[in-house]
Amino acid sequence: MSSVWTQARRAARxxxxxxxxxxxxxxxxxxxxxxxxxPSADTFPVAELKAACDRVLTENxxxxxxxxxxxxxAPLRExxxxxxxSLGMQVTPDQVLITSGSQQGLDLVGKILCDAGAxxxxxxxxxxxxxxxxxxxxxxxxxxxxxxxxxxxxxxAKLPHDAPGTRFAYLLPNYQNPTGRVMSLERRQAAVAAAxxxxxxxxxxxxxxxxxxxxxxMPSLASMWPEGVIYLGSFSKVLTPGFRLGxxxxxxxxxxxxxxxxxxxxxxxxxxxxxxxxxxxRNGFLDEHVPKIRARYKANRDAMAEGxxxxxxxxxxxxxxxxxxxxxxxxxxxxxxxxxxxxxxxAGIAFVPGAAFYAHTPDxxxxxxxxxxxxxxxxxxxxxxxxxxxRAALDDIGAESAP
Amino acid sequence: MSSVWTQARRAARxxxxxxxxxxxxxxxxxxxxxxxxxPSADTFPVAELKAACDRVLTENxxxxxxxxxxxxxAPLRExxxxxxxSLGMQVTPDQVLITSGSQQGLDLVGKILCDAGAxxxxxxxxxxxxxxxxxxxxxxxxxxxxxxxxxxxxxxAKLPHDAPGTRFAYLLPNYQNPTGRVMSLERRQAAVAAAxxxxxxxxxxxxxxxxxxxxxxMPSLASMWPEGVIYLGSFSKVLTPGFRLGxxxxxxxxxxxxxxxxxxxxxxxxxxxxxxxxxxxRNGFLDEHVPKIRARYKANRDAMAEGxxxxxxxxxxxxxxxxxxxxxxxxxxxxxxxxxxxxxxxAGIAFVPGAAFYAHTPDxxxxxxxxxxxxxxxxxxxxxxxxxxxRAALDDIGAESAP
Numbered sequence: 102m103s104s105v106w107t108q109a110r111r112a113a114r115x116x117x118x119x120x121x122x123x124x125x126x127x128x129x130x131x132x133x134x135x136x137x138x139x140p141s142a143d144t145f146p147v148a149e150l151k152a153a154c155d156r157v158l159t160e161n162x163x164x165x166x167x168x169x170x171x172x173x174x175a176p177l178r179e180x181x182x183x184x185x186x187s188l189g190m191q192v193t194p195d196q197v198l199i200t201s202g203s204q205q206g207l208d209l210v211g212k213i214l215c216d217a218g219a220x221x222x223x224x225x226x227x228x229x230x231x232x233x234x235x236x237x238x239x240x241x242x243x244x245x246x247x248x249x250x251x252x253x254x255x256x257x258a259k260l261p262h263d264a265p266g267t268r269f270a271y272l273l274p275n276y277q278n279p280t281g282r283v284m285s286l287e288r289r290q291a292a293v294a295a296a297x298x299x300x301x302x303x304x305x306x307x308x309x310x311x312x313x314x315x316x317x318x319m320p321s322l323a324s325m326w327p328e329g330v331i332y333l334g335s336f337s338k339v340l341t342p343g344f345r346l347g348x349x350x351x352x353x354x355x356x357x358x359x360x361x362x363x364x365x366x367x368x369x370x371x372x373x374x375x376x377x378x379x380x381x382x383r384n385g386f387l388d389e390h391v392p393k394i395r396a397r398y399k400a401n402r403d404a405m406a407e408g409x410x411x412x413x414x415x416x417x418x419x420x421x422x423x424x425x426x427x428x429x430x431x432x433x434x435x436x437x438x439x440x441x442x443x444x445x446x447x448a449g450i451a452f453v454p455g456a457a458f459y460a461h462t463p464d465x466x467x468x469x470x471x472x473x474x475x476x477x478x479x480x481x482x483x484x485x486x487x488x489x490x491x492r493a494a495l496d497d498i499g500a501e502s503a504p
Numbered sequence: 505m506s507s508v509w510t511q512a513r514r515a516a517r518x519x520x521x522x523x524x525x526x527x528x529x530x531x532x533x534x535x536x537x538x539x540x541x542x543p544s545a546d547t548f549p550v551a552e553l554k555a556a557c558d559r560v561l562t563e564n565x566x567x568x569x570x571x572x573x574x575x576x577x578a579p580l581r582e583x584x585x586x587x588x589x590s591l592g593m594q595v596t597p598d599q600v601l602i603t604s605g606s607q608q609g610l611d612l613v614g615k616i617l618c619d620a621g622a623x624x625x626x627x628x629x630x631x632x633x634x635x636x637x638x639x640x641x642x643x644x645x646x647x648x649x650x651x652x653x654x655x656x657x658x659x660x661a662k663l664p665h666d667a668p669g670t671r672f673a674y675l676l677p678n679y680q681n682p683t684g685r686v687m688s689l690e691r692r693q694a695a696v697a698a699a700x701x702x703x704x705x706x707x708x709x710x711x712x713x714x715x716x717x718x719x720x721x722m723p724s725l726a727s728m729w730p731e732g733v734i735y736l737g738s739f740s741k742v743l744t745p746g747f748r749l750g751x752x753x754x755x756x757x758x759x760x761x762x763x764x765x766x767x768x769x770x771x772x773x774x775x776x777x778x779x780x781x782x783x784x785x786r787n788g789f790l791d792e793h794v795p796k797i798r799a800r801y802k803a804n805r806d807a808m809a810e811g812x813x814x815x816x817x818x819x820x821x822x823x824x825x826x827x828x829x830x831x832x833x834x835x836x837x838x839x840x841x842x843x844x845x846x847x848x849x850x851a852g853i854a855f856v857p858g859a860a861f862y863a864h865t866p867d868x869x870x871x872x873x874x875x876x877x878x879x880x881x882x883x884x885x886x887x888x889x890x891x892x893x894x895r896a897a898l899d900d901i902g903a904e905s906a907p
Contacts, residue, residue: 108616109615109622140570147561151562154558155554167543201604201774214515233764342570343572345771367605374776
């Protein structure tokens with residue numbers, strides 16, 4: 102039957118998220134899933150949110166339930182402007198745009214900065230959700246060489262030659278999803294210097310910055326180049342993702358267009374949610390709450406690090422994440438993470454194949470493991486199962502897999 | 505100073521909303537504003553929402569605060585699928601996509617159906633927010649001839665000739681914003697028949713359908729052509745806009761792409777908000793609540809109708825709205841609503857000049873008045889002031905303005 106609908110050209114580029122499809126499989130009961138990018142639900146401050154809902158609906162019900170300004174709730178914008186001072190940023194509340202999760206920030210960035218065929222540079226690998234957000238606007242992605250410290254400044258420096266007209270470089274300096282890596286101070290300075298010299302502005306995405314384990318995060322890229330960086334932040338990892346609350350901090354030059362895009366996208370982020378979160382955070386709650394999340398996630402990381410050391414066959418490689426939620430494992434030659442996933446699920450565990458996170462040639466040997474949704478004993482058990490799956494696979498290909 | 509940023513071509517098309525700018529002016533204290541498109545805050549069911557927040561955070565806090573499915577909360581999707589049966593629609597919950605307000609539905613429609621240069625047909629006049637949502641995707645708008653019953657089916661029939669390749673016709677059958685008009689059953693049938701014959705699918709936007717005063721709404725366009733219509737609905741006018749909760753009902757053929765666009769846009773609509781609203785509506789609350797809103801708005805409409813009859817100078821024309829929130833006034837020849845606005849604000853009232861609602865040639869003599877945010881005595885006072893402003897303006901141009 103022929104259809105009466107004609108889809109936009111961009112729609113042909115949009116495809117179901119592999120991660121989403123995988124997560125559906127791993128929602129089977131009994132699976133020890135290290136696949137999800139979900140924060141631990143045990144960290145959600147339920148009592149505080151409940152009290153704040155009650156307070157907002159008692160004290161300001163009509164304002165909280167009415168249409169509101171597209172920019173966001175003014176006191177929350179002020180709070181954000183204050184909060185990012187700890188990252189070295191001096192911004193005014195006028196530069197803060199409240200978004201429906203930082204995912205929406207990526208959509209708005211794509212909308213006002215991406216043209217069909219214009220280059221956009223991303224790390225290798227990079228956050229899958231950003232690729233999905235930018236793709237409908239039909240950019241040509243450039244994959245920037247990256248190492249255990251993140252993006253290689255030399256790759257940025259070459260952009261005017263390799264991809265002239267690059268609209269921006271999308272960078273995740275802190276505990277990147279998927280690799281968990283963090284940019285050193287020197288690397289940040291070098292990357293920003295290269296971007297300035299190349300005339301390539303930066304989108305800095307920082308959902309995980311508060312989840313540091315030993316050292317607080319270094320200054321943001323935005324602090325080093327305020328007029329050349331749009332900074333994206335989120336409440337999803339420090340309070341709750343279920344309120345869908347994020348923010349962007351934009352150079353004054355770009356703010357009006359982002360605001361118009363925001364207004365066209367959903368008029369405004371729910372005013373009720375903004376007021377409730379503001380009630381929770383206004384008096385320093387995060388200063389006591391986030392350290393608890395950090396302590397919990399650090400213990401989980403340690404449990405996974407120990408399990409990986411004990412159970413994974415030789416030839417597996419990984420870095421110790423200094424924060425965030427993820428280990429990034431590179432499997433021995435001959436293994437393919439995507440092919441292994443069904444076997445892993447049969448054995449009772451799940452992970453995300455790394456291939457999902459590449460704009461171009463994926464690394465078939467990479468996988469992402471989250472360490473925050475399981476308990477340490479479950480992590481131990483899950484990693485032990487992973488070890489057995491990998492050893493069996495190595496046996497199948499006849500490789501060396503002695504412990 | 506030259507900028508490091510290059511904006512997308514579409515960004516140049518995006519401009520600040522005239523309505524937004526006007527609303528800022530009219531937020532001055534003391535102004536009797538008939539400008540806003542806001543529902544009356546007195547209708548928000550605060551106690552029910554408060555109890556529902558408490559229940560959700562007591563019974564299912566972890567699920568409500570965690571990331572959730574992009575499709576939306578399953579029980580709410582089922583409720584929506586049931587609810588629209590009253591409009592003659594037979595749909596499955598699989599066709600329901602929960603959106604962040606119905607404004608987001610417009611954004612998603614634009615994303616998957618609009619290409620630069622491809623025609624999109626709209627009523628004359630039409631909802632400003634839809635023009636803003638579609639514009640970033642660079643369609644060429646066609647303004648369909650319309651009368652007091654809405655779109656002229658003959659204008660749809662001519663689309664294959666006038667605008668070949670039209671991606672869709674965007675129609676608001678019930679108490680349209682801005683005109684307040686409603687499509688009769690015959691008009692609906694004729695419009696759908698013309699659209700089918702022309703091969704032009706329909707986007708049906710129905711935020712006001714529940715706000716009928718005398719007769720319940722007629723069957724939806726979607727009920728007459730399920731595979732050729734995307735239907736948009738909203739909780740903003742019957743519960744609260746501050747939760748930003750809407751939904752779309754899509755033909756199965758289009759659902760996957762809309763879902764991918766939704767996921768890329770903001771991952772999902774806040775799960776907490778969806779669960780709270782579901783708690784409020786699940787046991788028939790709207791059946792007792794919406795009639796109260798209707799009674800209130802009808803009394804307001806009657807007050808405004810009386811005031812208009814009494815105070816407006818001869819030569820002003822309007823229709824009696826049968827539902828919704830707006831009167832649409834056509835001023836006598838020689839008057840210009842935009843020019844009058846500053847004088848009206850000086851005199852203590854505000855309205856929205858009709859010019860904002862046209863894709864093409866605006867009608868300078870049209871204005872939109874909301875009758876739902878003021879009380880009947882305030883409406884009487886506001887309309888009396890409007891009458892004085894109009895008479896003074898007519899005197900200025902030397903026209904006949906005797907009462």
